[in-house]
Amino acid sequence: MKGTEKVRWHLIARFAILTALLGGLLALPALVEAQIAVRGNVVHPVSGPALEDGIVLVGADGRIEAVGPAGEVQVPDGVETLQAAVVTPGLVDARSVVGLAGYLNQPHDQDQLETSSAIQPELRAIDAYNAREELVGWVRSLGTTTLHTGHGPGSLMSGQTMVVKTRGDNVGEAVVDSVTMVAMTLGPEVSQMIPGGPGTRAKGIAQLRQQFVRAQEYQRRAGENGGGDRDLQMEILGRMLDGEVKALITANRISEIMAALRLAEEFGLDLVLDGAAEAYLVTDEIRAAGVPVIVHPTLARHSGTLEHGTYDAAKRLHDAGLEVTLQSGFEGYVPKTRVLLFEAGMAAAYGLSFENTLEAITLQAARIIGQDHRVGSLEPGKDGDLVLYDGDPFEYLTRVCTVIIEGEVVSDECR
Amino acid sequence: MTRTTLRSCSVGERYSLGERPSALAVGAFLVAALLLAGPLSAQEQPLAFQGATLVPIAGPPIQDGVLVVHRGEITAVGAAGEVDMPGNAEVRDVSGMYIMPGMVDTHSHIGGGDGGDRSAPIHGEVRILDALDARHDRIRTARAGGVTTANIMPGSGHLMSGQTAYVKLRDGRTIYDLLLCDDVRTEICGGMKMANGTNPIGSPPFPETRARSAALVRAKFVEAQQYAGRVQDANGDPEQVPARNLELETLMEILDGRRIVHFHTHRHDDILTAIRLSEEFGFRVVLHHVSEAAMVAPEIAAAGVPSSIIVIDAPGGKLEAVNLTFDAGAALEEHGADVAFHTDDPITDSRVFLRSAGLSVRAGMSREAALEALTLAGARMMDLEDRVGSLEVGKDADFVLLTGDPLSVYTRVQETWIDGIRVFDLDDPEDRAYAVGGYGVTPDQGGHHHGMGGH
Numbered sequence: 001m002k003g004t005e006k007v008r009w010h011l012i013a014r015f016a017i018l019t020a021l022l023g024g025l026l027a028l029p030a031l032v033e034a035q036i037a038v039r040g041n042v043v044h045p046v047s048g049p050a051l052e053d054g055i056v057l058v059g060a061d062g063r064i065e066a067v068g069p070a071g072e073v074q075v076p077d078g079v080e081t082l083q084a085a086v087v088t089p090g091l092v093d094a095r096s097v098v099g100l101a102g103y104l105n106q107p108h109d110q111d112q113l114e115t116s117s118a119i120q121p122e123l124r125a126i127d128a129y130n131a132r133e134e135l136v137g138w139v140r141s142l143g144t145t146t147l148h149t150g151h152g153p154g155s156l157m158s159g160q161t162m163v164v165k166t167r168g169d170n171v172g173e174a175v176v177d178s179v180t181m182v183a184m185t186l187g188p189e190v191s192q193m194i195p196g197g198p199g200t201r202a203k204g205i206a207q208l209r210q211q212f213v214r215a216q217e218y219q220r221r222a223g224e225n226g227g228g229d230r231d232l233q234m235e236i237l238g239r240m241l242d243g244e245v246k247a248l249i250t251a252n253r254i255s256e257i258m259a260a261l262r263l264a265e266e267f268g269l270d271l272v273l274d275g276a277a278e279a280y281l282v283t284d285e286i287r288a289a290g291v292p293v294i295v296h297p298t299l300a301r302h303s304g305t306l307e308h309g310t311y312d313a314a315k316r317l318h319d320a321g322l323e324v325t326l327q328s329g330f331e332g333y334v335p336k337t338r339v340l341l342f343e344a345g346m347a348a349a350y351g352l353s354f355e356n357t358l359e360a361i362t363l364q365a366a367r368i369i370g371q372d373h374r375v376g377s378l379e380p381g382k383d384g385d386l387v388l389y390d391g392d393p394f395e396y397l398t399r400v401c402t403v404i405i406e407g408e409v410v411s412d413e414c415r
Numbered sequence: 416m417t418r419t420t421l422r423s424c425s426v427g428e429r430y431s432l433g434e435r436p437s438a439l440a441v442g443a444f445l446v447a448a449l450l451l452a453g454p455l456s457a458q459e460q461p462l463a464f465q466g467a468t469l470v471p472i473a474g475p476p477i478q479d480g481v482l483v484v485h486r487g488e489i490t491a492v493g494a495a496g497e498v499d500m501p502g503n504a505e506v507r508d509v510s511g512m513y514i515m516p517g518m519v520d521t522h523s524h525i526g527g528g529d530g531g532d533r534s535a536p537i538h539g540e541v542r543i544l545d546a547l548d549a550r551h552d553r554i555r556t557a558r559a560g561g562v563t564t565a566n567i568m569p570g571s572g573h574l575m576s577g578q579t580a581y582v583k584l585r586d587g588r589t590i591y592d593l594l595l596c597d598d599v600r601t602e603i604c605g606g607m608k609m610a611n612g613t614n615p616i617g618s619p620p621f622p623e624t625r626a627r628s629a630a631l632v633r634a635k636f637v638e639a640q641q642y643a644g645r646v647q648d649a650n651g652d653p654e655q656v657p658a659r660n661l662e663l664e665t666l667m668e669i670l671d672g673r674r675i676v677h678f679h680t681h682r683h684d685d686i687l688t689a690i691r692l693s694e695e696f697g698f699r700v701v702l703h704h705v706s707e708a709a710m711v712a713p714e715i716a717a718a719g720v721p722s723s724i725i726v727i728d729a730p731g732g733k734l735e736a737v738n739l740t741f742d743a744g745a746a747l748e749e750h751g752a753d754v755a756f757h758t759d760d761p762i763t764d765s766r767v768f769l770r771s772a773g774l775s776v777r778a779g780m781s782r783e784a785a786l787e788a789l790t791l792a793g794a795r796m797m798d799l800e801d802r803v804g805s806l807e808v809g810k811d812a813d814f815v816l817l818t819g820d821p822l823s824v825y826t827r828v829q830e831t832w833i834d835g836i837r838v839f840d841l842d843d844p845e846d847r848a849y850a851v852g853g854y855g856v857t858p859d860q861g862g863h864h865h866g867m868g869g870h
Contacts, residue, residue: 104734134731301762308855334762335728349824394824396770
């Protein structure tokens with residue numbers, strides 16, 4: 001054997017060993033650590049086309065290891081496989097107050113709105129979230145695994161929002177992102193809700209502009225001389241000016257929507273429109289601004305600033321080329337929350353395609369709340385959040401039978 | 416019967432002008448109106464719908480069915496080939512659609528009405544029919560949801576907030592076009608709204624506790640019993656007859672079993688209180704909301720008391736509704752109690768009334784009971800089961816054309832018919848706006864609130 005050949009064989013052998021080792025590294029976790037498998041007659045990864053007889057394999061780290069047709073994904077021995085008619089990613093609720101607005105609707109469990117003054121962006125959602133609140137379990141049992149929740153509408157700036165998973169005994173176990181957006185409202189309800197607040201909408205906008213101008217000054221001073229005394233409110237407003245924390249503005253009427261776009265443009269805010277009952281009348285302006293819309297729950301009562309709302313809002317806005325998602329939203333009275341899955345049913349029933357509806361309440365919502373790297377679709381490496389149904393997810397008669405968060409079954413009662 | 420009712424709208428116009436016609440004048444007017452009935456009536460020519468799946472409620476669904484209506488009544492229902500099609504019938508092919516009876520909403524607040532004021536907790540003499548707007552846009556949205564008959568009620572902020580109105584959601588000019596009675600002075604035109612639990616509790620003159628709530632109601636019914644006794648003892652003698660008391664006269668109708676009490680009640684103990692009162696005074700009661708029905712379903716069934724329930728997206732929102740889930744219908748059905756649904760519009764929207772059945776079947780109710788709960792069961796709770804609530808020969812031609820299975824989220828109400836007249840058509844742009852919403856379609860007019868809590 002010539003030396004060169006020897007070297008070659010040596011290289012080949014080393015390559016083979018390396019390949020085997022690499023293969024072992026890839027295969028081994030599946031053999032030893034795969035935690036749970038879900039097999040569905042139809043699996044909707046959302047990031048790609050639906051799979052007939054698909055399997056999703058979730059690892060012990062709670063992340064998805066594999067998604068594919070049953071013939072291509074090997075479920076290791078000893079790993080439990082759950083069966084379902086339909087499987088989707090865990091649902092992502094882009095706007096909720098669940099965990100802050102309790103279901104008793106008594107003063108002691110209503111933490112979504114502080115009325116002592118109209119501008120309080122320094123209020124943190126993590127300081128008010130009750131992970132054991134009844135409605136957290138309710139929405140979880142109906143498929144919601146990720147909640148963008150926090151301070152509610154009703155004040156010019158009611159406080160911060162955050163992202164949680166619908167599990168855990170306390171906020172620390174639930175939280176995914178502790179500061180996501182600041183909740184703002186531009187409608188006439190501010191004057192009704194906040195005793196010392198602005199008496200008119202125009203006055204409210206002026207107060208907001210003044211506060212953002214102060215924040216710009218605060219940033220400038222901080223940059224020049226290292227800053228003076230810390231001001232929590234100015235700090236969070238500064239993060240909004242930097243685009244690091246989004247402005248979630250509840251605006252239903254045309255005038256409110258236009259004012260929100262104006263504010264965002266003037267101060268460079270990263271705007272997300274909430275509610276947007278009359279958005280179908282100003283879609284060109286919203287599209288030009290590149291602003292996503294979390295459309296109001298269509299099952300919410302169409303009174304007050306929702307009086308001109310429509311059941312086909314999601315379809316109309318989607319057809320107009322806007323980024324649209326849905327929400328469970330805020331309710332002042334029975335019920336204290338809508339249900340994302342039922343809102344999706346309304347959107348689908350009133351013209352949004354099945355695929356677009358499902359994407360709206362998963363991947364699209366995840367994008368808007370900045371979590372599409374973790375949730376919203378069934379892809380290897382993403383969180384193992386899944387919902388198992390016994391039929392078309394949006395049908396009244398279909399039940400959610402299992403909910404899985406990061407590989408752990410968190411609900412297994414058909415509801 | 417239908418045509419007689421249509422007559423009354425003309426009488427109503429007279430009333431609305433402020434006149435109080437004598438009985439003779441009314442009679443003469445009725446005769447005249449009968450003679451001129453043509454233009455007001457539904458189709459002179461029989462109208463047949465063929466090819467649809469019929470959901471008669473009175474019997475099992477009929478594939479490829481035929482429904483014939485004529486002069487405001489149903490004249491034939493059955494499978495194709497088994498129905499004698501009138502030779503002169505106008506035939507519409509509605510293959511692929513479903514036809515079910517017009518829906519009966521046992522508890523609604525559409526029409527902008529009101530009831531008793533804050534001067535007292537009991538207002539038996541107050542009639543909501545005196546405050547209803549027949550042209551209110553919420554009546555149009557209710558038609559878009561397939562509702563054809565409704566029990567329009569005053570609110571729940573009183574122990575007894577007033578007399579309810581049984582109406583059909585006809586395209587009317589005045590309240591008389593909608594009412595199911597012909598003479599509001601001599602007939603029973605609705606039920607009586609009562610409530611217990613937290614809503615009627617307040618500061619004086621309202622009760623502060625549940626026990627006082629019950630005591631005030633008992634005292635009022637005892638007063639009515641004594642009044643009834645004096646009326647009976649007088650035996651028509653004008654010298655002996657007690658002075659007229661509108662409230663006690665109305666309560667006598669309740670004691671006689673002619674007027675049904677519609678009793679708002681949520682908590683299991685309040686439900687039993689309502690039943691206890693009905694048994695003590697022998698009045699007919701329909702329990703409304705009945706949020707904790709699943710806890711006392713055997714007791715409700717044993718009492719033979721019907722329940723009109725609401726289906727809400729999530730439990731809570733008020734203390735009494737913390738156990739309100741989708742399973743009340745299934746629990747009541749399981750124990751053999753009669754169940755109907757209601758919207759409590761605006762608490763839930765009449766346009767999605769079908770949801771009540773869908774979500775209840777999701778939670779274990781049978782399909783048959785759920786569909787009956789949207790229709791015939793509600794009619795029974797208003798003593799209207801001989802006229803509405805099912806597709807049966809001789810009943811009013813109130814029906815709904817659906818684009819598919821009534822229990823599917825994707826199904827839309829395509830047409831709503833009342834007394835053989837189409838009052839909603841999804842293909843009509845104006846009607847479609849009421850079904851879907853839009854700018855200026857249903858401007859907020861304030862209206863009914865249930866003592867809103869929270870922020």
